[in-house]
Amino acid sequence: MLNLAPLGELAPQVMGSTDTSVALADIAEPRGINERVVSMHSEWEVAMGEGADEDDRVADLIESQREFYDLRAPDFGDETVPDRRVSGHMASELARALIDEFAPTGDVLELACGNGKFTRELVRHARTVTAIDGSPRMLERNRREVGDSSVTYVNADIFEWQPDRRWDAVFFGFWLSHVPPVTFDEFWALVRSSLRTGGRVAFVDEDDRGTMNDDIHLVENVPVAPRTLRDGRRFDIVKVYWDPSELQDRVSALGWQVAVRRVGETFLYGSAT
Numbered sequence: 240m241l242n243l244a245p246l247g248e249l250a251p252q253v254m255g256s257t258d259t260s261v262a263l264a265d266i267a268e269p270r271g272i273n274e275r276v277v278s279m280h281s282e283w284e285v286a287m288g289e290g291a292d293e294d295d296r297v298a299d300l301i302e303s304q305r306e307f308y309d310l311r312a313p314d315f316g317d318e319t320v321p322d323r324r325v326s327g328h329m330a331s332e333l334a335r336a337l338i339d340e341f342a343p344t345g346d347v348l349e350l351a352c353g354n355g356k357f358t359r360e361l362v363r364h365a366r367t368v369t370a371i372d373g374s375p376r377m378l379e380r381n382r383r384e385v386g387d388s389s390v391t392y393v394n395a396d397i398f399e400w401q402p403d404r405r406w407d408a409v410f411f412g413f414w415l416s417h418v419p420p421v422t423f424d425e426f427w428a429l430v431r432s433s434l435r436t437g438g439r440v441a442f443v444d445e446d447d448r449g450t451m452n453d454d455i456h457l458v459e460n461v462p463v464a465p466r467t468l469r470d471g472r473r474f475d476i477v478k479v480y481w482d483p484s485e486l487q488d489r490v491s492a493l494g495w496q497v498a499v500r501r502v503g504e505t506f507l508y509g510s511a512t
Contacts, residue, residue: 241363248343255504265443275306285304289474293421296458297459300458300463300475300476303475303476304417305477305479306474307468307474309373309374312376313376314468315354316354318344322466322467323466323467325452325453327452327453330503332368334360335357337441337443337512338363339360340508341439341510343361343364343410343439344364344366346367346368346369346406346407347361347364347406347410348368348410349409349410349412350395350397351373351412351414351417352377353377353381353412354377354381355381356379357443358385358387361410362385362389365389366389367389368389369406370390375394393479397434399402402429402432405433405434405435408438409441410441411442411443411492412443415444415449416480417476418462418479419477420461423489427493428493440512441496441511443500443508443509445480445504445505446480446501447480447481447483450480455478461477463478481507484499490509492512496511497509497510497511498511
């Protein structure tokens with residue numbers, strides 16, 4: 240079970256550049272973005288000092304997030320039924336290319352497998368895939384659309400789940416941004432406890448450039464974004480838009496050999512051992 244104790248100094252970058260045509264070192268942020276970054280970090284620091292009911296509020300956010308994605312499952316990935324201001328959809332061709340770069344072999348664990356965008360690519364490389372998700376509806380859609388007997392599906396809350404075996408590789412796509420900063424270290428401890436000796440990890444997510452396409456606010460010390468269902472119901476989800484270099488430093492500080500880089504217009508790809 241993940242402990243929701245505060246990690247004050249570990250707040251990630253929540254705002255970044257929209258300029259994707261130059262190298263990271265050369266990116267210059269507009270004045271308005273810089274001002275918002277200062278404001279967001281100031282709010283974060285204040286929130287870190289107000290922890291009376293933080294655990295309960297983070298738990299409520301996690302439950303809201305789980306419920307949203309379960310209800311969203313039938314429409315997930317359908318850009319004709321948007322759930323936010325600007326889509327964060329990754330093209331299937333890029334998803335395939337990144338899994339081909341990872342090229343996992345043997346037994347693979349996929350955390351937060353969702354509707355199967357990455358599962359269908361993982362099965363092209365792996366001997367078996369264990370696909371875990373907190374949404375029964377997502378798992379059913381994944382099973383139906385991937386249709387591969389090498390996949391074992393597990394319905395479990397990743398914040399509570401504990402592995403009973405180890406895998407040769409672990410992958411999670413568009414999940415790390417949904418992990419509250421207060422559970423970051425324990426999530427990576429979970430990943431480590433799931434890996435066999437010499438195992439590898441890879442992950443894909445949106446990076447800080449995606450912040451410009453969303454409406455982020457802070458609840459306690461957690462960046463939160465609104466999401467809307469087809470019927471108009473609105474939910475808050477955790478959404479941490481990491482700067483790749485800061486994310487690399489954070490994971491490295493936990494003892495991993497890790498590399499994180501920008502890919503596409505608003506995404507990142509990371510690998511770790």
